[in-house]
Amino acid sequence: MKHLVLYILTAIWLPAAAQLKVSPDKRYLHTSTGKPFFWLGDTAWELFHKLDRREADRYLRDRASKGFTVIQAVVLAELDGLSTPNPYGDTPLIDNDPAKPNESYFKHVDYVVQRAESLGLIVAMLPSWGDKWNKAWGQGPEIFTPQNAKAFGEYLGRRYRKYPIVWVLGGDRHIENAEDRHIIHAMAEGLKSGDGGRHLITFHPTGARSSYDYFKDATWIDFHMSQTGHSQDSRNYRFNRRNLSPVLPHLDGEPRYEDHPNKFKPGEFGWMDDFDARQTAYWSMLSGACGHTYGNHNIWQFYNGSKPVSWARTHWTVALDQPGARQMGFMRRFFEQYNWQSLQPNQSAIGKDNPETPEYEVAATSADGRLLIAYLPYGRKTTINTSMLKTVKLKLSLFNPRDAQILPLGEFKNEGSKSIVPPSEGRGSDWVVVVEGL
Incomplete structure (x- = not known):
């Protein structure tokens, strides 16, 4: 029955979109009414x-x-977003000038933002992909200066102030010099000027940063975001465990993508899966993250059978139903049964040798000492x-994070440790241990 209820809630419940704030303890995000917000x-x-x-x-x-x-979506998109028009024949800027936004293009952006709001979704809007201010690679061209970055930020801030x-x-680029830094600072200043400081701001870096x-x-950044990259070697829990000073919420905004070639070498290392x-999701949530971002390699680029980027192989409409996406909903519902925002990383809860291999187990305990959750990747x-x-x-x-089934194992006296044998083991047989105080 618990499995059925969880599944039904996942299938039909829609959250109410709202303006977000940083919690008083600087560890998570919450709505304007004070309700903890689970970033999925x-x-x-x-x-x-x-x-x-x-x-x-x-x-x-x-x-x-x-x-x-x-x-998470980009206004000046990565895939030749300045010159290749949207489906209605519109490009975002006139003469590639950030001071000359194309009204027709932005009416389409308006529609998507409004539709997302009607469905209870928040849009994490990137004003631009990074190649427009630091063309280390990609299409480009570089079009931003500190002056026009501020103007573009003011325009976006005013236009989407109420949403x-x-x-x-950022947009997947390093800060390589003073000019890069000045552009980002100026755009942040423009956004805050345009929207009156109503919306939170973060920065999306390149991989492993x-x-x-x-x-x-x-002073403008409200929470931190990492990109931990597209390799089975990534260890995203390490980012959350850093001692941030000053303390701010943190999350992995671009982890391993489902159906992405491992290490960008499908012939040698195969493909990543659900x-x-x-x-990466459970590693992240049990190491102090304020939420988590899922990604699918076919969906970020909306692959439709032509011009695949990095060996995309599944039409995006089919990829919508690849198992990882639904399992992310299971993960969110699982944590929302508890005061997840009070969980604190606690590796001392793992009472055995626990090397940082792909089988690395992570654990967290609640501040009140009444809840312990541990993730066993290989069961x-x-x-x-x-x-x-x-x-x-x-x-x-x-x-069971694969299908949301809950397997009760009974009650026991707290004698300081407990041996646990999940019903299956091996890669793909991950389990989540829940120990609750009575």
């Missing part, structure tokens, strides 16, 4: 650029139904240290 994002980078309205409706309805809360938006600067690496002292997506027999829990009697269960 999807990388839809080319959404404004590649999809017509009917297709955008289909995509947004699907993501809302699966439990996503945030859609549930989060601003995401965090915005903290570049902007730990920036397990890779799940592993191996483990020992859980329960000595930090403050109740004499405990209840144990296993949650």
